Amino acid sequence: MALHYRTCPFCEATCGLEVETEGTEVVSVRGDERDVLSHGFICPKAYGLKQLHEDPDRLTTPLIRRDGELREATWDEAFEEIDRRLTPLLAEHGRNAVAVYIGNPNAHNLSSLAYGPVWLRALGSQNIYSASTVDQMPKQVSSGLMFGHLLSVPVPDVDRTDHLLILGANPLVSNGSLLTAPDMRGRLRAIRERGGKVVVVDPRRTRTAEEADEHHYIRPGADALLLAAMACTLVEENLVDPGRLAEHVDGLDQVTQVVRDFSPELVAEACGIEAGEIRRMARELAAAERAAVYARIGTCTQEFGTLASWLVDVLNVLTGNLDREGGAMFPLAAAGQRNASGTPGAGKGVRIGRWQSRVRGLPETFGELPVATLAEEIETPGEGQVRALVTVAGNPVVSTPNSERLETAIEGLDFMLAVDIYVNETTRHADVVLPGPEPLEKSHYDLALYQLAVHNVANYSPPVFEPSGPPEWETFLRLAGVLAGQGPDADLDALDDLVISTVVQREVGDAGSRVAGREPAELIEALEPRRGPERVLDFMLRVGPYGDGFGAEPDGLTLALLEAHPHGIDLGPHRERVPEVLRTASGKIELAPEALIADVERLQGALARERNGGLVLIGRRQLRSNNSWMHNLPALVKGKDRCTLHIHPDDARRLGLEDGGRALISSVAGQIEVPVELTDGIMPGVVSIPHGWGHDAPGVKMRVANDHAGVNTNVLADESQVDPLSGNAVLNGIPVEVRAAVTEAIPA
Numbered sequence: 189m190a191l192h193y194r195t196c197p198f199c200e201a202t203c204g205l206e207v208e209t210e211g212t213e214v215v216s217v218r219g220d221e222r223d224v225l226s227h228g229f230i231c232p233k234a235y236g237l238k239q240l241h242e243d244p245d246r247l248t249t250p251l252i253r254r255d256g257e258l259r260e261a262t263w264d265e266a267f268e269e270i271d272r273r274l275t276p277l278l279a280e281h282g283r284n285a286v287a288v289y290i291g292n293p294n295a296h297n298l299s300s301l302a303y304g305p306v307w308l309r310a311l312g313s314q315n316i317y318s319a320s321t322v323d324q325m326p327k328q329v330s331s332g333l334m335f336g337h338l339l340s341v342p343v344p345d346v347d348r349t350d351h352l353l354i355l356g357a358n359p360l361v362s363n364g365s366l367l368t369a370p371d372m373r374g375r376l377r378a379i380r381e382r383g384g385k386v387v388v389v390d391p392r393r394t395r396t397a398e399e400a401d402e403h404h405y406i407r408p409g410a411d412a413l414l415l416a417a418m419a420c421t422l423v424e425e426n427l428v429d430p431g432r433l434a435e436h437v438d439g440l441d442q443v444t445q446v447v448r449d450f451s452p453e454l455v456a457e458a459c460g461i462e463a464g465e466i467r468r469m470a471r472e473l474a475a476a477e478r479a480a481v482y483a484r485i486g487t488c489t490q491e492f493g494t495l496a497s498w499l500v501d502v503l504n505v506l507t508g509n510l511d512r513e514g515g516a517m518f519p520l521a522a523a524g525q526r527n528a529s530g531t532p533g534a535g536k537g538v539r540i541g542r543w544q545s546r547v548r549g550l551p552e553t554f555g556e557l558p559v560a561t562l563a564e565e566i567e568t569p570g571e572g573q574v575r576a577l578v579t580v581a582g583n584p585v586v587s588t589p590n591s592e593r594l595e596t597a598i599e600g601l602d603f604m605l606a607v608d609i610y611v612n613e614t615t616r617h618a619d620v621v622l623p624g625p626e627p628l629e630k631s632h633y634d635l636a637l638y639q640l641a642v643h644n645v646a647n648y649s650p651p652v653f654e655p656s657g658p659p660e661w662e663t664f665l666r667l668a669g670v671l672a673g674q675g676p677d678a679d680l681d682a683l684d685d686l687v688i689s690t691v692v693q694r695e696v697g698d699a700g701s702r703v704a705g706r707e708p709a710e711l712i713e714a715l716e717p718r719r720g721p722e723r724v725l726d727f728m729l730r731v732g733p734y735g736d737g738f739g740a741e742p743d744g745l746t747l748a749l750l751e752a753h754p755h756g757i758d759l760g761p762h763r764e765r766v767p768e769v770l771r772t773a774s775g776k777i778e779l780a781p782e783a784l785i786a787d788v789e790r791l792q793g794a795l796a797r798e799r800n801g802g803l804v805l806i807g808r809r810q811l812r813s814n815n816s817w818m819h820n821l822p823a824l825v826k827g828k829d830r831c832t833l834h835i836h837p838d839d840a841r842r843l844g845l846e847d848g849g850r851a852l853i854s855s856v857a858g859q860i861e862v863p864v865e866l867t868d869g870i871m872p873g874v875v876s877i878p879h880g881w882g883h884d885a886p887g888v889k890m891r892v893a894n895d896h897a898g899v900n901t902n903v904l905a906d907e908s909q910v911d912p913l914s915g916n917a918v919l920n921g922i923p924v925e926v927r928a929a930v931t932e933a934i935p936a
């Protein structure tokens with residue numbers, strides 16, 4: 189019997205787990221009471237770790253399509269096939285002929301984060317897509333434009349705030365998103381216990397709303413109007429007070445001018461919230477000793493996603509709550525945070541739109557194009573047409589808009605490679621599938637998520653079991669070798685040396701770095717005998733803000749120190765970081781970026797829009813589900829059908845729908861049929877279906893998921909509807925028609 193302490197890889201909360209094993213068996217999974225961030229908290233998904241380890245449907249051997257069937261093959265055969273198919277295609281049609289889709293689990297994967305950029309650079313395609321443009325891209329764009337870095341996302345200082353305003357998020361169920369915060373129920377209760385207030389704005393009465401002091405229903409897509417009206421109230425009632433930030437802000441006058449056009453009286457009807465209530469919410473936010481505004485997926489995946497994301501931080505600035513204890517603060521992660529060198533004003537800001545999608549001309553954001561354009565890029569002939577696709581831990585056929593069109597397009601590709609642990613709705617179309625290791629077969633460090641954590645921590649987990657195949661980082665390097673023209677048997681050691689050398693060279697060349705000007709060879713030698721992601725991570729930790737600086741701070745952080753602390757190391761609460769965190773060209777907070785101000789006119793258009801009284805569709809997050817990929821784990825899908833249509837009883841009565849009956853939902857993009865669940869916990873005029881379901885396609889090899897198939901709601905999402913600044917798909921507020929499904933009478 190052995191005990192292992194690990195970070196849970198299943199969601200952004202990064203809870204500490206105590207995993208008990210006997211040989212190759214997982215005996216139990218419990219919360220790690222001594223974990224420095226989660227203190228023993230876990231949710232039901234954690235148990236999925238054992239079931240994923242035991243899952244007979246999980247791939248452990250590469251597959252190659254032969255005679256129309258995916259058949260088991262060796263790793264060498266798989267890479268020979270990839271080389272045979274991809275290399276001539278690249279030579280004939282160019283780099284953009286190969287598109288890539290990166291799925292959400294990569295954000296939790298050390299190998300992906302450290303080695304993904306390596307093979308993507310070797311590919312050199314502009315057709316890079318990811319789950320980000322059906323999720324959080326608007327927040328990254330607004331943060332990038334305001335603060336100068338795509339990961340400078342302020343997070344609410346939940347543990348010290350007195351007033352938390354939450355829009356379009358259900359952290360009681362998600363445990364935070366763009367906010368790494370295990371046990372949000374406990375943290376929200378603590379706000380109320382210390383006399384504070386939690387206010388939720390959402391078209392659904394979510395579990396978070398039920399725990400809050402106040403819940404306001406809002407019409408889907410109206411968050412930007414509400415936030416602008418709250419800002420307008422602050423301006424009109426002389427409540428604007430950025431406090432310490434005043435000297436670090438550019439564009440304050442412009443913003444106060446712009447929001448004056450959105451008085452609460454003007455936006456009330458569009459929001460479905462009375463003007464007096466909007467004014468009261470704004471006054472209370474301004475009056476609170478320490479307050480934060482936090483918004484997530486419901487405010488991002490809609491037509492004004494970037495404007496809403498921007499206005500969240502406009503409110504945080506106008507009330508003096510940005511970068512202030514108990515407000516919205518910038519975490520200081522131990523690794524991967526190159527904007528922490530302490531040189532204010534040294535940034536260049538961010539540039540978006542460096543290239544456009546070929547067919548629709550939508551702008552690139554942070555190196556990727558909107559996934560809502562992928563189908564047309566595959567279908568439309570001409571130079572740069574996508575002819576091959578590589579997916580990594582992604583299921584875009586289920587997760588992205590107008591899924592049916594994308595699936596048809598994928599069927600027409602010349603070649604598809606998938607790196608995945610399942611044959612799912614997308615990977616069933618692949619010509620080659622490379623299995624990744626399961627979470628217990630690889631090390632874990634949350635390079636990305638600690639940059640969004642409610643409290644600064646660092647925690648490293650070594651693998652529990654030996655991988656049955658090659659480590660994932662070697663798979664990525666081998667792929668890089670093929671894409672760089674070195675064939676299927678590239679020298680992986682040489683490539684890995686190149687990786688660390690590139691990382692070190694970049695750091696020593698940065699004047700603000702702790703190792704600026706040092707000899708790269710000496711630093712690399714100090715990392716021996718580590719290789720792979722551990723070598724990269726050790727380097728990042730050592731040059732990071734808490735690191736040993738390769739001798740400068742002998743007690744500073746190293747990977748060895750983390751290995752000696754299996755429950756993690758507490759690096760302290762958030763601290764003030766403005767102006768050091770800013771990387772805009774001006775060295776200031778850009779409160780009125782040109783692109784955002786230019787988009788305000790579109791928001792005004794929404795005010796003039798006629799409302800036809802029709803229904804609109806939104807999604808919903810569920811405790812035992814995280815997107816599409818955990819539905820093959822029995823513990824997480826058991827019980828009653830969760831893929832249902834939530835509809836208000838008044839709407840149901842009008843439409844002749846009954847609880848437990850079935851409804852046909854149609855939009856301009858498609859039609860689906862789902863079971864009906866009546867609830868007064870949803871706003872009249874709004875219906876909700878969770879996304880990530882629809883596992884009954886032929887060829888999918890996920891037996892448990894197949895038995896709990898549900899329906900793919902993204903069939904209804906119109907891929908032509910995107911937030912123009914971020915290219916993020918509009919997945920909330922989709923106009924739909926709902927009617928009772930006609931079931932044929934069974935003859936007696």
Ligand code: SF4
Binds near residue numbers: 197203230
């Ligand atoms: S909240 Fe997230 S990280 Fe924590 S146990 Fe659940 S799935 Fe894992």
